Amino acid sequence: MVSKLIEKIQKTKAPICVGLDPMLGYIPEHVKEKAFAEFGETLEGAAEAIWQFNCAIVDATADLIPAVKPQIAMYEQFGIEGLKAYDRTVKYCQQKGLIVIGDIKRGDIGSTSAAYATGHLGSVKVGNTTCSAFNTEYVTVNPYLGTDGVKPFVDECNASDRGIFVLVKTSNPSSGEFQDRLVDGRPLYELVAEKVVEWGEASMDGDYSNVGAVVGATYPEMSKILRKLMPKTYFLVPGYGAQGGTAEDLKYCFNEDGLGAIVNSSRGIIAAYKKDAYAKFGPEHFADASRQAVIDMIADIGRVL
Numbered sequence: 001m002v003s004k005l006i007e008k009i010q011k012t013k014a015p016i017c018v019g020l021d022p023m024l025g026y027i028p029e030h031v032k033e034k035a036f037a038e039f040g041e042t043l044e045g046a047a048e049a050i051w052q053f054n055c056a057i058v059d060a061t062a063d064l065i066p067a068v069k070p071q072i073a074m075y076e077q078f079g080i081e082g083l084k085a086y087d088r089t090v091k092y093c094q095q096k097g098l099i100v101i102g103d104i105k106r107g108d109i110g111s112t113s114a115a116y117a118t119g120h121l122g123s124v125k126v127g128n129t130t131c132s133a134f135n136t137e138y139v140t141v142n143p144y145l146g147t148d149g150v151k152p153f154v155d156e157c158n159a160s161d162r163g164i165f166v167l168v169k170t171s172n173p174s175s176g177e178f179q180d181r182l183v184d185g186r187p188l189y190e191l192v193a194e195k196v197v198e199w200g201e202a203s204m205d206g207d208y209s210n211v212g213a214v215v216g217a218t219y220p221e222m223s224k225i226l227r228k229l230m231p232k233t234y235f236l237v238p239g240y241g242a243q244g245g246t247a248e249d250l251k252y253c254f255n256e257d258g259l260g261a262i263v264n265s266s267r268g269i270i271a272a273y274k275k276d277a278y279a280k281f282g283p284e285h286f287a288d289a290s291r292q293a294v295i296d297m298i299a300d301i302g303r304v305l
Contacts, residue, residue, distance in 0.1 A: 001137055001163035002208045002234050005099055006259060008066030014298045015254075015305075017067035017101060017236075018057070018290075019266025020089060021074045022050045026271040028283035031056075047081035050074075053286075054089045057270055058096055060287035061294050067099040067138075069236075069264050090136055100136040101236065105167065107142030107149040114152035121153070121162040138163045140214060140236070143192055150199055154211060157203045163210040163234075166196050169226060171216025171239030189222065193229045200233055208234050208260075215253060217245025217263065224252035227260070235261040241268030241297070251304045258305050269293045 009015050024032065024046060032049045039045035058068070070093075075086035090100050106116040118124050120139045123132045141153050141164045153164045169179055169189040179189040193213065200209030209232055215223050217239035227235075235253045239245035240263050253261035272278045272293035273286040281289035 001157065001161050001210050002205045002212070004137075005066065005163070005234070005262070006206075006208065008097075008099060009259070009262065012064060012066050013302075014065050014294075015259075015261060015301065016065060016263050016265065016294070016297055017069045017099075018061055018065055018269050018294065019103070019238075019264050020054055020057070020068050020070040020093075020270065021266040022053050022270065023074060023267075024049065026267065026274070027053045028273070028286050030283065043078045043081040046078045047075075047085040050078070050082070051085045051088055053270075054085075055092060056287040057290045058089075058093055058098070060291040061269070062093075062096040062098055064291070064294050064298065065098065067101055067262060068093050069101040069103050069266075071103040071266070087134060090134055094135075099138065101138040101140070101165065102134060102136035103140050105140045105142050107145055109145060110148045110152060113145075113149045114155075117153045117156040121156045121164075122160045136162075138165060138212075140164070141166045143167060143195065147195070147199070150195075154199050154203050157210040163212060165212040165214050165234075165236040166192070166199070168192050168196060168213040169215050169219055169222050171218045171245065175216070175219075190225065190229060193226050193233075196233060197230055204232070208232050212236055214238065215261075217249045217253070220249040220252055223249075227252055227255070231255065231260075233260075237261050237263045241265045247300045247304045250301060254305060263297075263301060265293075265297055269297070 027049050035049035036045045039048050075082035093100050102120050119133045123130050143166050180187050196213050200211035203210040212234040215226050215235045217237050237253050269290050273281050273289035278289040
């Protein structure tokens with residue numbers, strides 16, 4: 001799977017993905033009003049607003065980017081109707097030729113992780129029929145339970161030509177409470193990185209592994225260390241833009257070949273029309289603002305690669 005991701009990155013010349021994390025507060029009033037007029041101020045109405053919002057942004061940006069990353073929690077908050085919108089969004093993005101990174105951050109005991117992997121990456125037998133559920137190309141995985149929790153995902157990567165990104169050094173301010181703790185004199189995130197390399201050796205796809213790593217843009221010195229520890233691991237890099245990460249902070253995430261990382265931006269793109277730099281588009285043309293934000297992000301990152 002990682003070879004397909006790299007191919008799309010090279011084709012678009014855009015090592016970025018758009019985070020489809022549609023909080024209701026990001027959605028323009030005219031989109032919500034239309035959805036609520038049809039379905040009421042209900043969970044179904046909220047899900048419809050999300051769906052229409054996502055469609056507009058995907059339509060405006062799909063030709064520029066290789067991938068999207070919907071965060072499932074933003075859909076789960078609206079219950080089953082929200083998950084339906086998640087599923088519709090995944091399928092619509094795939095129809096547009098985009099790779100979908102399901103940001104689900106799952107990780108549990110072996111049998112439970114196997115069920116998560118089946119539901120999000122693989123297929124399940126229903127009687128004599130084989131069915132796929134969410135069927136995303138990638139998911140994010142929490143390694144806290146160790147190999148028991150990760151191996152089922154790696155097995156599914158191999159069985160279904162899929163990929164995962166394992167949390168190693170995340171971009172949030174409190175990540176250091178655990179991730180930076182010293183274990184035998186070394187920070188925990190380095191030990192996790194070495195396990196990611198080990199897990200990845202069981203799922204190589206060309207020069208890189210299908211087992212990638214989440215490495216935040218907000219800690220550039222740590223990403224420099226992790227890049228050396230994981231030369232054949234693809235990085236999913238959150239934290240650019242709204243969380244404070246800059247293009248200069250990203251350069252250590254990439255290898256000398258210009259590959260090795262894909263950078264995520266969520267609200268900086270999907271809510272671009274709310275920013276002063278794109279206010280001229282207005283809420284009516286929010287998707288055009290998102291398109292311009294993608295173009296600007298590509299140029300910004302291109303400066304340092």
